[in-house]
Amino acid sequence: MGKGSDAMEVDKKEEALVTEGGKGKGPEKVIEILCQNVFLLEEAVVAKETSLCMGRLMRQTAAARKRLTEHDIVRLLRAKIPNSAEVEKTLGVFLDLSGPDENKEDEAMETDENKENGGAEGMANGAAESEAAPEEKKEAAEAKVAYNKPTRASAVPECEIYVLLLAILRLLDAGTHEKARELSVLVVERLEGFNRRTMDSLAARVYAYYSWSHEKCGDEKLKGIRSKLLQLQRTAILRHDEVGQETLLNLLLHNYLHFSLYDHAEKLRSKTQVGNGQHRNMHQFCRYLYYVGRIRAIQLDYTESKEKLQQALRKVPVSAKGFRITLHKWLCMVHLLLGEIPERTHFTTPGMRRALKPYFSLTQAIRKGDLKTFQQVAQEHWDQFMEDKTHNLIVRLQHNVIRTGLRNISKAYSRVSLQDVSQMLGLSGGVEEVECIVAKAVRDGAIDAKIDHTNQWMSTSEASDIYSTLEPQQAFHSRIMFCLNLHNEAVKAMRYSPNEHKDSAETEEARKERLQQEQELASALQEEDEF
């Protein structure tokens, strides 16, 4: 389950980060945040552009997620969704409403809400509230009025799905995975009834939690949804639902890799076209890169694997720590397999030192080229490597250790007997084996040496002066080309698309919305400065 949690973490951690940022404003009531969200969603649906507001929606949801209760969901349902009785009936089975009784509508709600929050968070938030500048409060109040104006029930089905998604989140947070799983199955079934492009982004989130909740319920369940996911992916492709395609592809890859079916994963990946090669969602793209990196590492294509993993590491949000750690682990393995020694900073990133400890000791052993230490380390941390699914890569590393040792020897001695080499490397197979190993190393270009069979020694060839060759010139050329290309790419990326100016006449509402967002951003930045 370790891998899965990492994959999910990209989102979660980011959400968590924003939650912290949001707290400074003082506790808004959960139900208010949710109402705002529903309002936001409605607006977006009317404007036929949900994908843009999804990020904001999920951020705000995350802000409320910790404090979310079953009662909030039901209340939201009653206030905003028409035909709520039907949905409520479905939810009633899953949501445990026997918690602290507080719901008495409007006035009563106010006091209960405070009481409810008072327990755990009262201390921290109470303090924050009193410190919060009065201006901010006013601002928040204004926003509240604006958002709460339309008290009409929402007619768009997106809102209904949103409520259901909240319920799944709540169930997952409460640790009732089985219930969450059942509900997610229902929601996915319900989603199939719609064919609305505005639903896509939301549906993608539902799919993610659908897979996640199944994984929580055990391997068997996760395996069982594979064909369902494939079917959903087909539908998504037919409907040009790009977000859905990306998400589902990743879920499928995750599913295959969870069971170590690298072959299946690679076949699926190579036959799937991702919307014109461009990813819409950065998180999904990150994950995709990670999966490709893993597949390539298993297939011994280390160079490409390294490239993908590095790219993923660059794009991943800072706060997704678990995912970053996993990336670091794999990247470290690939570095080692390539015969490179990862930089020390790789392992010393704050907060990761402990998690990367096994890999650090492994690297040290390889740097020394000491076979015994290497085997010791591998044995010691075997369980950890198993859990990371890197154990087979570790086995492959053994020959790198020998190589490094050999290289060290060939650097230090201009002529050395094979017997001594065998001893220094700690090999058990005797001179004959060493001779073969050295011969192979020579052929692969790892060392520049010759073997004298009659005298049983290995003599290192004199290193030729590299500056007398064309090598430096070529290196210089390739570096210049790299810089020039980088510059050109950067210029290209800054270019506007040809029809950009035509859409510039934004409507009054859109302008308001934009200003609102900018203001939000500005105040968030200001808060950060204050810290």
Added chain:
Amino acid sequence: MANVLQRGKRLLEKLKAEASKGKASLCEETLVEIKLHLTNLRGLPPRFEKTATAQEEILLGRECLEQAVLCSVQFRDEAAFERNFLQLNTYYTDTKDLVPPSEQELVVRGLNLLRLLVQNRIAEFHTELETIPPHVQNSSPYIKYVIQLEQSHMEGAYNKILNSSKDCPSQLYVPFAEKLIETVRDEICACSEEAYNSLTIAEAQKIMRFDTKQALLDYAKESDWEVEGDRILFKNEAASESVELDSMALIKNTLYYAKEIERIV
């Protein structure tokens, strides 16, 4: 349905009998018949219909294909092995929950790994290896044997491979193991070419494991090695490459830089 099953079993017996006598062409004929016959069974993949005898059908199908795989090993037909194994693999992965595991599974999987190694398809070898759970990798002699071969292969400890092929975990592994030796010999020769300046013929014969002197000399002719007296001289690459500036390329590059920089400024 029972009828069809019975006939399938009879055919399987026939195949086994033929295989034990080592009649390749007869086996092939029977195999075609069996495979055609298997299509009548509805409980088999990819249909997986829940017939009353589904379990028996799957067991039969699996055993037939296992026998087919073993036959192709016996007759050293790598292409047929691959084909049969891919068919069989479906049973191992998808019917895991329906029928008890097969005793032959690890043998067959080990054989498949060995085949990939012989054909030098290392990437596929590792992909395949991932699907075998780690505890099995360590406990099964069939799998462990192949893993060790692969490791020696990567390290370059060819003598280990040559020696270990004598203690195969099963008689079935011998055909492929012998093939591996041939592959390994080519590797050794290629390595020697680089690693030695010269070798006496007797030494070379020992290192490269040629049975006769003549075989070695033939090989030497093929790979363009010089034979002087009783020594083989390996050609050394002309180490001192004449360093001559390619001025045209240099001018072209410089002009290109100038053009690019002008664009930036």
